[in-house]
Amino acid sequence: MPIIWESKLDTGIDVIDHQHRRIVDYINDLEIAKAMGDKKKVTDVIEQLIDYTQSHFGFEESMMEEAGYKFLKPHKKVHELFIKRVTDFTMRAAKGEDIADELHSMLAKWLINHIASEDRDYSDTVKSMVGAEAAHHEVATQRNAARPGFISGLLGRFFR
Numbered sequence: 027m028p029i030i031w032e033s034k035l036d037t038g039i040d041v042i043d044h045q046h047r048r049i050v051d052y053i054n055d056l057e058i059a060k061a062m063g064d065k066k067k068v069t070d071v072i073e074q075l076i077d078y079t080q081s082h083f084g085f086e087e088s089m090m091e092e093a094g095y096k097f098l099k100p101h102k103k104v105h106e107l108f109i110k111r112v113t114d115f116t117m118r119a120a121k122g123e124d125i126a127d128e129l130h131s132m133l134a135k136w137l138i139n140h141i142a143s144e145d146r147d148y149s150d151t152v153k154s155m156v157g158a159e160a161a162h163h164e165v166a167t168q169r170n171a172a173r174p175g176f177i178s179g180l181l182g183r184f185f186r
């Protein structure tokens with residue numbers, strides 16, 4: 027079953043919601059590739075998903091840090107543990123094991139739960155820093171933001 031975006035997944039920070047939606051798209055693409063039995067596509071999607079998620083985590087961590095979010099450390103730890111889990115999967119895959127089903131269900135459960143709980147938790151802190159308006163229209167309202175250009179600067183650092 028593909029994951030359908032629900033409002034409980036919204037953080038209210040457009041740039042983050044956009045990245046989270048993209049992660050969900052990757053998880054759904056993985057399901058399609060599995061259903062088609064397209065091994066090459068499965069491997070490609072897994073690679074892209076991991077790469078994108080890592081960039082996203084880096085972005086999120088810097089954003090939380092700049093905002094002075096008080097649970098940055100435990101949040102980073104949670105990201106780290108996730109990456110470790112994913113690395114275990116890729117190591118098993120490298121040994122020839124078919125991990126696609128197990129990885130897909132882990133990703134779907136873990137990421138959705140993380141977005142709906144831990145990620146939602148930083149949203150107020152971050153929004154108050156960039157300015158509630160700026161979280162939605164950063165470019166247009168940069169003048170009003172506490173930290174002008176903060177989001178676009180971060181984007182350039184983590185995404186090519």
Ligand SMILES: [Fe+2]
Pocket residue numbers: 086101105140144145
């Ligand atoms: Fe996170």
